[in-house]
Amino acid sequence: MKTIWILVLVVFYNGISLNGVATNVPARPPFVSIGALLSFNSTIGKVAKVAIQAAVDDVNSDPSILGGTKLRIAMSADKSGFLGIIEALKFMETDTVAIVGPQSSVTAHAISFVANELQIPLLSYSSTDPALSSPQFPFFVMTARNDLYQMAAIAEIVDYYGWKEVIAIFGDDDYGRNGIAALGDKLAERRCKISFKAPLTPAATREEITDLLIKVALTESRILVVHTFSSWGPVVFSVAQYLGMMGPGYVWITTNWLSTLLETDSPLPAGTLDDIQGVLTLRMYTPDSELKRKFVSRWSTLTSGTTAYGSNPMGLSTYGLYAYDTVWLLAHAINAFFDQGGNISFSNDSRLAALRGGSLHLDALNIFNGGNLLRQNILQVNMTGVTGKVKFNPDGNLIHPAYDIINVIGNGIRRIGYWSNYSGLSVVPPETLYSRPPNRSSSSQKLHGVIWPGQTAQKPRGWVFPENGRHLRIAVPSRVSYCEFVSQVPGTDKFAGYCIDVFTAAINLLPYAVPYKLIPYGDGVTNPSCTELVQLITAGVYDAAIGDIAIITNRTKMVDFTQPYIESGLVVVAPVKKRNSSAWAFLQPFTGQMWAVTALFFIIVGAVVWILEHRLNDDFRGPPRRQLITILWQVTCNIICSLIDCSEMVPPHFIFSIFFQILSQYLSFLIYI
Template identity: 60%
Template structure:
């Protein structure tokens, strides 16, 4: 390095930029880097560092947005084990965490000497893992080697997702001939990012001049196309030139002084002990940060953090022998498919992607790992209602309705799910579902399959699937059959209803007589005749057989209203009587949960069921009234004994159990309405 330096442009790599930034701070010399994208290179730590390209902070944010857009949660990161790779992937992990994602595995490669054996070893480990979303953050010189080995391991096929950072777009822009070589087969379906540089007349003219010049310099190999870093390098020179012009116009001078603190570095290959401090370095730095001009890469303007403003990227998909832009990303608008990064009116998201394996179906992003353990699924070892869940005697196989639903659901998945059932319970009593769910929270089981009711309290500690059967609590009690009798025709109405109906007949007859007797001869005559007429007229309307005519307007109005009421009474009576004579009538002293709660009778429930807590906490039934029972046979015995003989007055249990119980026991029945609504589901965490 020169003894008297006013500014530095470079270096090419972030690792070297870290070293030179320390020197630039001591010498108070602005360091402008057009290729050091390490996000930890900031003006807070290195005040004289000015980044004239995009920071990987924004690139990793874009990668995290892409991962979130396709609803992937776990990714694998492959990167070079140096400051550039580690710091970039660290930012990626932070950005994924903000979107509830994570890096499930980090595969590092030695920056000094990467061999195919090292790459192969890293990729073989990755192939055995669950995640199929791989982010490749590496240098262009090694990237194609990694992808070539991945292709040889069949990791570039259907189901895999490869997201390459801007190293790939840089390589493709610099070497268009790659599209005509075998290497293009190694990158099919990849997504990569490219720093956005808008098209402009000045950019087209410069590219044309550059291609012409490089062709003249090397007619055999040229021309040498520029990538985005080349454009940023050109703009960096102009930024420094503009800043120096403003610096000199404002009276700045190139004056230097010795720094005694550098004497300890005497003898180094960089000869740092001979360098001198730039006295006006802070002033030149200020002029650099004040630059605002349009260049080949667009607007060159710096924010307060020393980074370029309006960071944006193109999202590119490698297809066939070329590339296709599928959208943009910008720090203000995120992912979108607008005309440019700052115009997102056409909609959020990305255009369709051709994925590895030449498929347009978005990969799921994960598979069950080849070295993974099967799911440990807990199953309650029931002694009752084995039609739902039961274990085959002498084996570890399970059957029943719940098991059949679970296996049928798994058969619909497009991928295999290894699992193993484990019984829970001693086989003597029904296990408590609360204890079974606790086994999930402590990690003993991965899931539970069985007749597990979905309740509010349980959803606070575990996750349930959608209900696969509806259920709810019902009351089951002994019932008696009512025999029909000769007086059955009176049962549709209660005695009070009969009395009220008869009174209405008499009242209506009297009202019509009052309205008609002055002008209607049918309602005149001796008192006895008029009384008989009222009685006859009233009850003959029941069959619409009255023969007396009404003359007055009010009389006709009252009669019409009354005939309409009689029609309703007739219809209700006939429907009720038909039901009584044709449907078997059952009777129970318990009418439902309301009558059971206010009584002092003992109530039975299934041991281990949530019904116990529900009755105590929600219905305020004293625990002493509750009797735990283990099986349908105990249900039957307790109901037959009755509360007076040490049994129970009723059983409260879920409808699914009770329907199975009542299928072979006609002397009991469900009374009242179902008073809870819930369902059964499978459990995980």
């Protein structure tokens, strides 16, 4: 009996009874170690450091979140390149179950391979490179908005205003290149494209930026997308202002680095604000809520004594909100991990153990045994934070991606609309649209008015004729005849004519620049062969041709023709001469030879009629004078009646035909009498 009671006590000691089922749950540890990789000298890093520490304190102060377990966080500098990788490896030498970060997408690419091997989840609120969300990095969790959606928003803005080509200015690293590649794909979906890519090294100097922007100014597009870092992004606009590229006709669109700078370092210096007037930028959308308002009201207390640059107070950016929610997301996942029987334990990696003895001590890196379970719980979290609903879709991205579209005006900013992956561009907050059916028709896409660079409200055309672009070589036949269609103006290299006017009108209707050069084809003495001209187009000598070139079968097999804009049909070409009109003008076409031939046929027909009628018809008998008059009259009447009867006339003319026949019979009767 004592043995039975001992067993019962052991069961109650090692487990709890849930819904009548006994479940063994290990005792929770007093602390769980997590890490954070931050760039302390950056705008994002300074805000994130305060937000992450505040989130850890809030989680630890609420026993209901982790059941008495507390988070122990260690922060380290997310340095660039190789040093950033080393800092991440230091965390993984300890019993760290997850890492908040890294802040840099470049570092995230490198240590994600290590995270896959050691099964330690990485939760980054700022590494938004679209390539990081691929199945190649299962242990990398993006807790902010994927840049894939940001590029989709920019592509829809470009398409909304009717532009077709943009210029991309970006940092030449993984973050910049992958972001611009995503932008190119999204533009291609809307029949737009990146016409010129302008990469800048992460450590670009002002001179290098100046040289690059000079090349940009010589191109045709005036729609510029800047995808870079807030550290040297303002220098781009400073140089652009110096080069006169912030005036009318230009359109500048930036990714959310500029809105982060405006929020964190507000107010910006007057010189910086002057450089970005009229710029459009994006900001990750966070709906208004009670949780958000409370955290924003706490921010001044949390940052007391902390400054961003000099004496400017450090503002709260959306990255700070996402960093705060990332810690809460991890806390909920760890709680679910413990509820499912998860245990914090590590084991040696057999593949790394083979490297034992080296000075790098890689064998000190251990595999987190519960890494897969924790990762699954992270992706299954469904909570409401300061950024709104926090839940992942099957692709591993946060649901309901949306952005504010901001226009920099004067000393502040103005929101001109929203973009959401649900309904596109709108002036209505995205959460209002989620209750309605998705509507992406062109009529539903709306934005408020924009003040463009140069303080103009008129939408820029978006392109100019480039200074260094390749000109289309367009051949123009140097004709001798029909100069009204196309001809070269004497003494110049210009052309005039109806075909040139049609071509110029079509060029002016295009929404982009088409530089071209008209080149004469022919010696100007004889008409050139249009077939040979078409063959030169296929050979690459010319890009196109303008002129009255007939569309015939063998030519259509070699080149494409426009729709015919001259329709002549069946015509008779005759010289235009001024003649004096009179009642006898109808006799003018008759020449002497024609009168002679007509008289000869008249006599021949009369003779034939007399031969046929003389033996049978009494009217053709009698004196020679009477027979001659009868013959002439019958021939005349028959010719007139035949002309009238054989012609294709309307019914009223048949009345005249009958009248002439009656009149001829009556006159014959008078002559006979």
